[in-house]
Amino acid sequence: MSELDELFQPQVTTTSAQREQPFDKEAWAQKKQELRQWTYETIDATTAAIAQNGEQFQHYLDVQSRFDLYSVANALLILVQRPDATRIADFDSWKEQGVYIRRKETGFYIMEPGEEYKREDGSTAISYNPKKMFDVAQTTAQKKEPPIYPDDRTRIKALMDRSPVPITIGDALPAEVHALYQPDTRNIVIRRGLGAGDIFRALAQELVHAEIDRGHNNYSRSDTNFQAYCAAYMLSKKFGVETASFRFGRVSERLKDMEPQQIRAELTVMKDAAHDISRRMHRMLAQQRQQQPSRSDSAR
DSSP states (O other): OOTTGGGGSOOOOOOHHHHSOOOOHHHHHHHHHHHHHHHHHHHHHHHHHHHHOHHHHHHHHHHHHHOTTSOHHHHHHHHHHOTTOOSEEOHHHHHHTTOOBOTTOOOEEEEEEEEEEEOTTSOEEEEEEEEEEEEGGGBSOOOOOOOOOOOHHHHHHHHHTTOSSOEEEESOSOTTOSEEEETTTTEEEEETTOOHHHHHHHHHHHHHHHHHHTTOTTOOHHHHHHHHHHHHHHHHHHTTOOOTTOOOTTHHHHHTTOOHHHHHHHHHHHHHHHHHHHHHHHHHHHHHHHHSOOHHHHHO
């Protein structure tokens, strides 16, 4: 048999269509459901973990302070998967910015809102789906310069901007009290002669009390103290104020006997209050930057 005879034998070829496996919709749906279930279980487990450990709770606050636009559940997912993240986006969003994911980098998951659906009782709810994200450190993006914080005076003025209640200075506060929100008169009194860091931390905490109260009859300072304290920490962390004086060793006493969903409700209150104040501060700081002459203008 000639070596060339094989040229005339029927050839079995594999087309690209044959090589491609048909899309298995059921397998895809099952995998998606398993991933969704994993995120829910991870959120609950991480909620329970931070409620029992002050150091872990503080790490959560650090993440939430950087991602104040994200829900508590997503901050918890970031904490457990990528605690050092600073700026995140999905693959397509990074690509639109001309940025690509580095080789061998693996993503992490958060939850994004999906479609509305009807519950059995007729009420409307929103489904949530896992979404793969990447931190800027996993990409080809150039490293951002360290944040430049405003000076002490500007930072405090931004904190006071559009306060929900008047802020006055006084000398009659107890020695250990730096500032105090007074719900009866709807104002905040701050002690005279404090340093910049003490002013910011104390005033941030009392502003959170005022944010949560809003003149409602169900306000209780004792019930709100923990939320205000944590929100003041997040604001201090976000705007570059010293946070060494904050302590979270007794967090388990505050959150004990609570279900994960109840704990996340507490975390949402403090996150929303801090975000409202932060948003006002950023607005004021942005307006100030626009009013300042550029270097080229000032050199003329």
